[in-house]
Amino acid sequence: MSGARGITLVGRDAPLWLAAAALRRALGPAGVAVRAVELPAEAGAADLYPTLPAIEALHNQIGIDEAALLRNTRGAFTLGQNFVDASGAGRPSFLHSYGAHGTAIDGGDFFPHWVRARHHGLGVGLDDFSLTASAALGGRLFFPDTDSEVYGRSDYGYHLPAAAYAKSLQAIARHLGVELFEAANITVERGDGIAALLLDDGRRIESALFADLTRERLLSGGDGFEAWDTPGDRVLRALAPRPAALPAYAEIRASEGGWTGLFPSLTHIHIQHVFSHALTTDEAALKAAEKIVGLPLGGVTIRPFAAGVAAEPWGGNVIALGDAACVFDPVHGFALHGLQLAIVHLLAAYPADGAGYEARRAEYNRVLRSHFARVADFQTAHHALQRYSGAFWDAARALPVPDELTHRIDLFTARGELPPLEDESLPPDSWRALLVGHGIIPQSWRPAADRLPPEEVKAHFRKMLGFVREAVLRQPTHDACLARILQPAHD
Template sequence: MSDRHGPIRRVLVAGGGLVGWSAAAALQRRLPWLEVVILPIAPPADAIADRMRATLPSILGFHEDLGLSDADAVVRTGSNIRLGTLFEGWTTGRAGHLTDYVHAYGRHGRPFEGGSFHLHWARAARHQVPAPFDRFSAAAVMARAGRFAVPADDPEALVGGFEHGLHIDPVRYAAMLRAFALHCGVRERAGDLTGVEIGEDGFVAAALLAEGDRVEANLFVDATGPAARLRSALDDARISWASWLPCDRLILEDAAAMPADPLDRVTAHGCGWRWTGGGSQGLVYASASAGAAEWGGQGVAIDPGTRPRPWLRNCVAIGDAATAVEPLEWTNLHLAHSAIDRIVAMLPGRDCAPVELAEYNRQCAAEAERVRDFLALHYAVSDRPEPFWRAVADVAPPPSLAHSLAQFRARGRLPFYEEETFAKDSWLAVLIGQNVLPERDDPLIALVPPDRATAAMTHHAQALAAAIAALPPAGAAHPILQRSRSR
């Protein structure tokens, strides 16, 4: 298929995990004139996006774009509600001992007399001891209490203004995606990838299979994990983030017998962190750090970083083939879904014009770098005393993260960046949760008496706690079915 004039007609997706089947299903469903073929290669152990059970709220939007019902995408795959993450031991509180906080998705408090809620809370925190910041988040309070209600239609409602993700079973979820993709018309091609044929024009001409067959296409989508078995045939350029994301090993342990809980728990240790939740548990750590041996085993390697050009000529890398990060904050599958959405929205002609690919790559880089910043934030502002934590905290952060920290520490303001994965309230949850506070009051709240602001915050926290105490337990009935019935 060397003729590069006209539209793309045939796409080959390499990779049979969550990322590969997501790509095949989305391309066939949303661009039905394409002929989509998939090589369902089993994902390798280091393909984190294909293995993690915790997802961000964006997965629900991905389902909606595909036209998947809640019953198909959630109930039949055994998925459960995920409200957020409890971070334990990442920093010391004002009393000097290790503390915890919840990062949930959505609003904290309400604006008060023209000023953002967090500005009033930060002023109070410098002079007294207000309720913890996450006690003003409906999702965080529900998560701590193990309760749940479908977000109110009115985002200004007391139990409203929040989002939730899912805990998925990767095996059952991938099986659902496969069935859906095949139903939409995706063709499955058996065989293992053994090589890549490059044409005289530098484009990928065909994927070579173990049986000696060639599979041609106009566009090749690489979902084979960090090795990027297709995309790496064009170049091996990669940017390392290891100085800011120091953990390089992952040990994943099955915990499918664990009861459903809307809250993951991520606990910091001397050379990394441990998580439990959603039917899984595991360890992420830096193998070179003193004390790493006590964590046991070599684990799966993590090499944090990204490709500056995930899309080159007619081959595009997605998921871990494009950007690899540790599963802190569970961004791996989200980045893959986001890349798939861009491919659909920005599909070029068969010539894959460089000007079009440059814009795709620019947007991917902007998103990946802010995800990097958000993950690096957890390490950069930790005050744990162990050598591992002090070493990473002493590294100068990426310039974009340094700018965000400088702005927030000055007056509590956060700059806007294009292609943000995490909203302002998520940044606030981690910054304030890890005891980073503005040094000065914002002028916007200077005319509001502190006692009036404190009374308003106290009333809000009490009303929120009372409303959530009356909600049913998160596992009482499947909340996705409740939402389906309410439509």
């Protein structure tokens, strides 16, 4: 089967179908055929994808209806992740919420004014000035409107059960015209690059380009994957009963042996427990997870993971996407974010013809690795700055910190600034939530903040806090919102 102007994707589960649908939607009008070779599914009932707000843009590009997606997957919304110390170290919890903190004061950034006020005795935390953080901690969702958009960015992500998400995406991809091939295994026929794929039923698939989305890196090859140090290397996934009132955020509980994430969906709490096999056995990890969650666990699976990045995401005529390109530590739920970054940059670099092929490939590799490095820095900062107790967290603090990240943390500590870095995909408010959450209150602030008298700043703060309280009280609870979505549509 020939594919002179086509791309053939190999993978499984939601990443395969998300990539296939996005490529088909964008490239189909240009006459590019998109084929998907689906390997046996691995996603179980307990597997779930937490997403960042950016996924909504990709969903919109594909044509995914949000309400239908949540109905079909039995998923839920999320306004962020609440980090809680269950290790005994006594560290206060903090929320990494998906939205802005405060609104502009006198045309300038809010944050320096907050830092200055903290040094003069302000007892109001950063979260109190955030629409999304205040809503999440108050048991509500937050959907932006005209007034809130003027105040500041308010975003949300999703918690999407993996198997149902894959099923929904596959139906969309096939509707868009993606050609499906199923195979238990494949054989790679190599020439100058990959010449064709041989399926176990005897079919032979040729293609101009191939995309590898397999965790085994079947097309990309096992070599050329640069490992990243992480404190954990195994993840336990399980299901727990959902509470009567569904939280609008995930909770990440740090314990001596690792961390345990509680991710609400419509029907369950999906559990992720990450630990190190060098410190904990699988049996002990299960007991620890049960104790930390405090609920019965079912559907338990335990799998290894190895974080890292492909040395050359696009090599020859093979493009690595998803886990074949980059694996992040699961703690911040960046798996689909990494896939989205790769899809967006692949579409920008996709060759219309043979002209400039090598240059396009080289730029794709440079930009994508740089994007991945910025995201990995965020996780490294989390591990370096936390003060949880236990051997797992001691190992996390001992991990190397890149010089560029050290400079970023030092500059923020000195005067609350985040140096602009190329290829940054996480907003400044996420970095501020992380750094302040781990106890860094900048020692100084931009001098421009000193121009306003303290009483004028206090008046701005009072107005902001009043607006946040009133805006949040108008918002629905998570359960009320999902109940409306689940109601059948009427003509």
